[in-house]
Amino acid sequence: MAEPVSGRGFFDAEGAAVIPELIDGHAHITNNGMTLSDALAPFTSNVADLLKLQRKGRMIAGMDADLVVLDENLAVRHVMARGEWHVRDGQVVRRGMYEQI
Numbered sequence: 845m846a847e848p849v850s851g852r853g854f855f856d857a858e859g860a861a862v863i864p865e866l867i868d869g870h871a872h873i874t875n876n877g878m879t880l881s882d883a884l885a886p887f888t889s890n891v892a893d894l895l896k897l898q899r900k901g902r903m904i905a906g907m908d909a910d911l912v913v914l915d916e917n918l919a920v921r922h923v924m925a926r927g928e929w930h931v932r933d934g935q936v937v938r939r940g941m942y943e944q945i
Contacts (some may be wrong), residue, residue, distance in 0.1 A: 892901025899908045913922035922930045923931035 867916035867940060900910060909924060909927035911924040914920050921934055928938060
């Protein structure tokens with residue numbers, strides 16, 4: 845199981861980020877017969893709509909191109925924000941504007 849590391853989230857034994865709420869949600873979804881692809885809206889477009897984030901939550905032309913790629917264990921492998929890769933193969937390759945290097 846993932847362990848919290850100095851306030852920076854959770855990481856598995858290989859150092860990949862793991863989101864406990866997503867794992868719990870995935871277990872609930874698959875145990876109730878829903879596929880992960882069917883369950884994306886509550887994590888993506890529904891949240892963006894609720895928060896009135898018009899350029900978020902969908903992968904279509906003109907949007908911000910935010911993307912999280914998970915592995916089979918739901919660990920974060922790649923993260924793209926506004927079309928720029930920030931995490932590749934579980935390693936930070938670019939930091940956000942307010943993050944220290």
